[in-house]
Amino acid sequence: MRKYSTLLITLLIALPLAQAQTGTEAAHKQLIQQTINQIYNYEFEQAEANLQQLRTSQPHHPAAPMLSALNLYWKNFPMLPSKPAFGQYNAYLQQALDAAEQLMKQPQTRNEGIFFALSVHGYRAMTESDAGNTMGAIRESKKAFGFMKQGFKLKEQYPEFYLTSGLYNFYVEQYPEDHPMVKPVMWFFPDGDKELGLKQMEMAAQKGTFTRTEALYYLVFINQKYLSQSAKVLGYSRRLMETAPNNPLFMTRRAEVLLSCGKYAEAEPVVSRLLQQSDKLFLASAHIFEGIIQEKKYGNLEKAKACYQKALQLAPYNKKDAVQQAYTREFYALAYAGLGRIAAQEGQNEMARGYYKKSLSVGEYKSTIQEAKAYLSS
Numbered sequence: 033m034r035k036y037s038t039l040l041i042t043l044l045i046a047l048p049l050a051q052a053q054t055g056t057e058a059a060h061k062q063l064i065q066q067t068i069n070q071i072y073n074y075e076f077e078q079a080e081a082n083l084q085q086l087r088t089s090q091p092h093h094p095a096a097p098m099l100s101a102l103n104l105y106w107k108n109f110p111m112l113p114s115k116p117a118f119g120q121y122n123a124y125l126q127q128a129l130d131a132a133e134q135l136m137k138q139p140q141t142r143n144e145g146i147f148f149a150l151s152v153h154g155y156r157a158m159t160e161s162d163a164g165n166t167m168g169a170i171r172e173s174k175k176a177f178g179f180m181k182q183g184f185k186l187k188e189q190y191p192e193f194y195l196t197s198g199l200y201n202f203y204v205e206q207y208p209e210d211h212p213m214v215k216p217v218m219w220f221f222p223d224g225d226k227e228l229g230l231k232q233m234e235m236a237a238q239k240g241t242f243t244r245t246e247a248l249y250y251l252v253f254i255n256q257k258y259l260s261q262s263a264k265v266l267g268y269s270r271r272l273m274e275t276a277p278n279n280p281l282f283m284t285r286r287a288e289v290l291l292s293c294g295k296y297a298e299a300e301p302v303v304s305r306l307l308q309q310s311d312k313l314f315l316a317s318a319h320i321f322e323g324i325i326q327e328k329k330y331g332n333l334e335k336a337k338a339c340y341q342k343a344l345q346l347a348p349y350n351k352k353d354a355v356q357q358a359y360t361r362e363f364y365a366l367a368y369a370g371l372g373r374i375a376a377q378e379g380q381n382e383m384a385r386g387y388y389k390k391s392l393s394v395g396e397y398k399s400t401i402q403e404a405k406a407y408l409s410s
Contacts, residue, residue: 060089065241067099072245072276076107094135094148097127101155109281110162110359121159125152143182150179150196164352170217177221191239194232195247201229202254210396230254237268248272252285257362260399262292273302280306280314281359287321288363292399296329312347313356317363319343323370333374340367349394365395369403376407 063082070079080103086096101124105111111121129152135145153176160168180196204224208215233254236247248268255261255268269289272282283306290299303325306318323339326332349364350356372387385408392404 060086064095064099068102069276071099071103071106072279072282074106074276074278074280076103079103092131092134094128094131094145097124097131098148098151100124101128105155106279111159112163113159125155128152146179146182150176153179166211166214167217170214181222191236192241192243195236195240195243195250198229198232198234198236198247199250201225201232203229205229206258245272245275248275249282249285252289256285256288256292257397260397262289265289266293266295280309280311284314284317284360287318291321291324294328296325300325313360316343316347317360319346320363320367320370323367327370327374333377336370337374340370343367361394362397362400365391365397365400365404368394369400372404372407 063085067079067082067086070076070082079099083096083100083103086093086099090096101121104117104121104124108115108117108121111118128148132145132148132152135141135148137145153172157169157172157176160166160172177200180200184193184197184200201224204218204221205226208218230251233247233251236243237251240247248271252265252269252272255265266289269286273286276282283302287299287302287306290296290302299321303318303321306314307322309315309318319339320343323336323343326339327336344364344367347356347360349361368387368391372384372391375381375384375387388404388407391400392408395401395404
């Protein structure tokens with residue numbers, strides 16, 4: 033799952049940028065930065081035009097195939113083995129890894145090669161996890177870790193490494209808590225530190241150049257899910273949206289944070305844009321958010337109920353759907369909790385209890401779990 037991956041979507045060019053000396057190198061790095069921004073913002077055709085330039089100017093460098101894989105990933109989000117583009121996506125990753133291995137053979141480009149190899153295995157771990165293959169994700173993460181630990185010592189020199197270190201420190205502790213089945217194979221990984229990990233991600237968001245967007249995303253997600261600190265990440269979610277206003281995943285996180293803080297008026301235009309999405313999971317999430325606004329801003333319980341039910345009908349919750357689990361599971365818990373609140377207000381206590389039990393069975397966020405438990409224990 034993306035939320036657990038060691039992926040650093042833009043780490044792969046951090047070191048080359050820091051070492052750039054000539055005008056040609058600077059122009060090359062600027063082109064890469066522009067391409068990354070276009071990919072995040074769903075400007076795939078524009079990104080492909082830049083990628084053609086990169087393939088021509090540096091045909092043996094990992095940057096072009098790595099970014100080509102990234103472009104395909106977001107264009108087909110989420111990328112799964114069942115999708116027609118997966119073969120080309122995997123081929124790009126292999127091209128990038130082959131080129132990275134060549135870089136690692138030379139002392140002057142060794143660290144750069146390590147960055148790319150780390151990124152390839154991070155992408156593969158993410159894809160395995162999105163497909164529901166937890167053990168495959170662990171296998172690729174082990175490969176990535178061999179390169180990642182070499183970056184732990186480089187944070188001061190290259191701030192981009194704050195994100196790799198932060199993600200590792202947080203999730204090496206959190207992942208086995210969420211997935212007890214993997215504990216027996218986690219002996220391979222040294223202990224982490226969640227608090228330190230969060231601080232390192234904040235450093236990446238402040239000082240990172242190419243990892244800044246990824247750091248912002250994880251800070252928003254982690255604070256929402258595990259710490260219930262929505263107000264703390266209002267600024268992060270705003271910056272995320274400003275970076276890529278057309279990215280539906282970023283829209284979803286922004287709407288979620290605003291609603292958690294009771295900023296319904298600010299959330300409405302974001303939800304309106306999400307309602308225009310064609311992907312069922314994002315669209316279902318938008319209807320759930322719309323239900324929250326109708327319930328809590330306008331007090332229109334009937335319309336709110338209809339929104340929650342429409343979302344559940346549009347994309348019914350399926351615990352075997354790895355993509356749903358990774359990106360929108362918590363929103364279903366919000367829908368069930370909303371239906372529970374409405375049923376309780378209508379005096380249908382048994383129905384309310386049923387909805388809250390469903391919310392509790394799905395919910396992962398601390399705040400949602402607390403609400404469901406409070407009602408069920410009353």
